[in-house]
Amino acid sequence: MMDEFEAIRPYADAEVPAVMSRLFTDRDFLDILLRFRFPRLANTFGWLLKPIIAHRLRREFATIDSVDALQHKIEAYVDRTIERATDGVTYSGVQHLQPGRAYLFLANHRDIVMDPAFVNYAVYHAGIRTPRIAIGDNLLQRPFVSDLMRLNKSFIVRRSITTRREKLAAYQVLSAYINHSIREDGESVWIAQAEGRAKDGDDRTDSAILKMVHMSRKDQPFAEVLAALQPTPVAISYEYDPCDLAKARELYTRATTGSYTKAPGEDDASIALGITGYKGRVHVHFGAPMSQVADDPKELAAALDREILCGYRLFPVHYLAYRMWDAQDPAISVPSAAELFEPAELQRAEAQWGARLAACPPEQQPYLIQQYANPVRNQYRLNAGLPL
Incomplete structure (x- = not known):
């Protein structure tokens, strides 16, 4: 059954050791780690430090043979990163979630990497399994980024395709995968409420996302298919957005010139700033999972909006x-x-x-x-x- 999802699914436990050894020999990956860990020495002593970093990684992760074990191992690093760049993370509504149940988390979208990271942080610390994460292929230009994300339970949304026929086929597979993940595998899924970040702070659910989820089960009523996935609204509130100035520049450029073209490496810079930049306080609120939903995608989108916008701190x-x-x-x-x-x-x-x-x-x-x-x-x- 999983073969049809081969190109987009997260890595399975059996694949973890091979993917990790590939990562530990990837020059781009080691280069980024080196610059992050030893910014002053990277240029002069990079040739000497890279093999040492690779050796230490191999030794430290030698016993990791499953996705859960890997997430458990890196949780301390994630917590440290979060604590360094925030004045504290709080969460509410986790009492609505039951261990062993799978949910379709629909969240507002402000930051490429940190939105799902904060949701993971909240559910992990509440003793709930972390969800699989939808991530656009536009962010996976380099092989090591794709490997890293798929190791961390991410699956790929193919945004870079252009023809209508290809898009329909890709959305069909994506829809089938989301349904399969929640219904068959019992694994929750996190997906943003709309494509792209809400750069103007106006968080709204795009009903096209909900229609896409229904797409692979068109023969069944929309309300029935969506209700079975337990749609769960999630509001992620940042006191300060590290990328707010970049977003203001983009909105201004669009308003004055009619368009905006990203500079090479701009996504990478946004990701880095989003992870390390100061956020003040962060709050994650989980609304109650919806066991009954409207039969109209626009009505469901409006219901999700009410929960997300009122749950925003x-x-x-x-x-x-x-x-x-x-x-x-x-x-x-x-x-x-x-x-x-x-x-x-x-x-x-x-x-x-x-x-x-x-x-x-x-x-x-x-x-x-x-x-x-x-x-x-x-x-x-x-x-x-x-x-x-």
């Missing part, structure tokens, strides 16, 4: 940005940050927000403000019973 910076926004909504009443937060917390936020604004060219600032203000508008509209 608003920090002082969001209220500070909303106060500056020229698109404030007259239909809602939003309190000031001073009414909601302690003076010391607010003071820290004002200093950090001021520094971010100062680093952003004046013409791009409206797009920076919008990223932080949109979640406030969306949540307050929903809480007031108004449509989005």
Whole structure:
């Protein structure tokens, strides 16, 4: 059965040792580790340090022979990375999840690598199996990145194909794989609510994603197929987005020129900044899994949006940005940050927000403000019973 998924599926336990030995001889991979671990020595002593790093990796991972064992082994590194770049990660709603059940996690999408990493962090620490992760092939240009992601339970979404026929065939396989993973393998799946990150902070579920999930079981009602997958809304809230200035620049460029072309290596830079950049506090909220869903993809998308947007944690910076926004909504009443937060917390936020604004060219600032203000508008509209 798994043969039809060969090109996109994560690696199986039996493949782990061979893939790891391939990684430990990959020059690009060792180069990145070297620059990360010894930035000052990389250029001068790279030739000497690379074989030492490869030897240490082989020794340290010699006994790893399954995906679970690998995730368990790297959890300490992941925790350290998370703790270094945040002021703490909190999570809520994990009580809705039962060990041994598989879910379709549909999450808002702000960061390429860290969104699923924070979901993994939350479920791992709650004693729930980590999900398989959907990742676009546009991010897997180098073989070692593909190997790393597929070792870590990622499966590939083929975005780089262009013809309609190829796209349909790829989505059919993707749909079948998601259904197979949850129904047959009992493995949860994480997928972003829409293709691409929400660069303007306006998190919305694209109903086309939900239609794609149904695609391989067209002979059964939409509601029945989706309900069997236990769609679970996930809201990931970053106090500060390390890529916010880059997103503001892109939005400004699109607005003024009509298009935006990524520079070579821009995705790699976004990934690196997203992982290591300062995020402040991070909160992950799991809504209750939906055992009954609407028979209309747009209605299900709206239901997911309500859960995700209301589960989003608003920090002082969001209220500070909303106060500056020229698109404030007259239909809602939003309190000031001073009414909601302690003076010391607010003071820290004002200093950090001021520094971010100062680093952003004046013409791009409206797009920076919008990223932080949109979640406030969306949540307050929903809480007031108004449509989005």
